[in-house]
Amino acid sequence: MTDTDVRAQSNVKVRRAAISGFFGSALEYYDFLVYASASALIFGRLFFPEAGATGTLISIATFGVAYVIRPFGAVLWGHIGDRYGRKLALMLTIALMGVATFIIGLLPTFETIGWAAPILLVAIRLLQGLSAGGESPGSTSLTVEHAPARRRAFYTSFTMSGMQFGIAMGSLVFIPVALLPEDQLLSWGWRIPFLLSGVLTVVAFFLRRKLDETEAFSDMRTKGSRAKLPIAILLHSHWRTVIRVLFLSSINIVGTIFNVFVLAYGTGNGIPSAVMLAVVTLANLTAVVAAPIIGALSDRWGRRPVFIVGVFGAAICMVALFAAIDAQNIPAVFAAGIAGIGVFYCMPITVGATWYPEQFPTKVRYTGMAVGLMLGILLAGFAPAAAQAAGADSTMWWPAALICAGAAAVSAVAAFMAPETFRVPKAELGSSSE
Structure with missing residues (x-):
């Protein structure tokens, strides 16, 4: 096989990895946004009607429940990915996420089966969280290992584009649903977005079947150097890197x-809810386009500067967004939402998708990325409920703004302390991260 053939084959593999990452993350975050929208707008009335005015708070708290189990999912999928292959882990996570979301669309409500309804809702939400513990870490780890040295962030950015596309599609689907007459919305309309996830699941699973295992993992398997228990090696030799990724990824609080x-x-x-859903949709569609550009800039200028500019810009825009909502200034709401999420917040999450796995060696890369990221975003899952509780039932926004500012500050400090990896050869990644 000529060098040209090898390069062509390598390009095919990295494109497949990027496309698979796009659709896999689209499914994960479509499910994320559909549940987030339903918990904020509908589930309080359907599953917690006896809670009265606190029903929305309890409903939003169920959104955060999935984040509790994500670190356990990270250990599970990280072990499978580092021990048996990235491809197997990614196929299993996508199947579990899609099936769990589809089942939510079939659940009976409190009116039909009483307290069994919210119990089932929380149980299935936990399955979603278990799956999410390995989806994006696996996709980004696999793409980093397939991508050419100077374009790692560009190719990995498509996983982040998929994430934002999934959020946008989840919001878009909910707009006509939210406009339904209330009796139709509460009887059958809310189920449609959950049932539609079955289509994305089939597409993403088909793409995953065509993936090739990475050369880095295949070489490790051939040499017999795979870790028998990746989590043990991670906690013994790379715990500082896990903590660093934990703090870096706290910026995800702004997203939730x-x-x-x-x-x-x-x-x-x-x-109106349709207007707010439109803001979420346009902000995330902007990020779909922005992510590859940000990835290319990170490959050129480095991970750290792009990351830090993004975290501070996102926190500032959140203050502007809340002020615009209070002023009932719809154009300003759109502008602040699109700039804050579509551009600035997109910067750290796009860079992080490459930067986090680059800080771990091959034998624990999947586990390290997954555990560090999922611990970091654990608080992100409960941040909306905390903001809701501190805001005196949606009458104050400054607690939410302070939470975002704190997350940005923590992430920025961690970024200053993290190693710059954009010029490090693939074989040397993770060798000097401690």
Whole structure:
């Protein structure tokens, strides 16, 4: 085989990995946004009607339940991915996520089966969280290992584009649903977005079947150097890197505040739910386009500067967004949402998708990325509920803004302390991260 053939084959593999990452993350975050929207707008009435005014708070808290189990999913899928292959782990995670979301669309409500309904809802939400613990870490680890040295962030950015596309599609699907007459919305309309996830699941699973295992993992398997228990090696030799990724990924708090709390805050303060869903949709569609550009800039200028500019820009835009909602200034709401999420927040999450796995060696890359990321975003899952509780039932926004500012500060400090990896050869990644 000539060098040209080898390069062509390598290009095919990395494109497949990027496309698979796009659709896999689209499914994961479509499910994420559909559940987030339903928990903010509908589930309080369907599954917690006896809670009265606190029903929305309890409903939003069920959104955060999945984050509790994500670290356990990270250990499970990380072990499978580092021990038996990235491809197997990714096929299993995508199947579990799609099936769990589809089942939510079939659940009976409190009116039909009483307290069994919210119990089933939480149980299936936990399955979603278990799957999410390995989806994006596996996709990004696999793409980093397939991608050419100077284009790792560009190719990995498509996983982040998929994530934002899934969020946008989840919001878009909910717009006509939210406009239904209330009796239709509460009887059958809310189920449609969950049932539609079955289509994305089939597409993503088919693409995953065509993936090739990475050369880095295949070489490790051939040499017999796979870790028998990746989590043990990770905690013994790379725990500092795990903590660093944990702090870096705390910026995800801004994303959950925007996609859940801002939605509830805006609709609770006079802005129609369809308008707020449109803001979420356009902001995330902007990020779909912005992510590959940001990835290319990170490959050129480095991970750290792009990451830090993004975290501070996102926190500032959140303040502007809340002020615009209070002023009932719809154009300003759109502008702040699109700039804050579509551009600035997109910067750290796009860079992080490459930067986090680059800090771990091959034998624990999947586990390290998954555990560090899932621990980091654990608080992100409960940030909307915390903001809702501290905001006195959606009458104050400054606690949410302070939470976002704190997350940005923590992530920025961690970024200053993290190694710059954009010029490190693939074979040397993770060798000097401790």
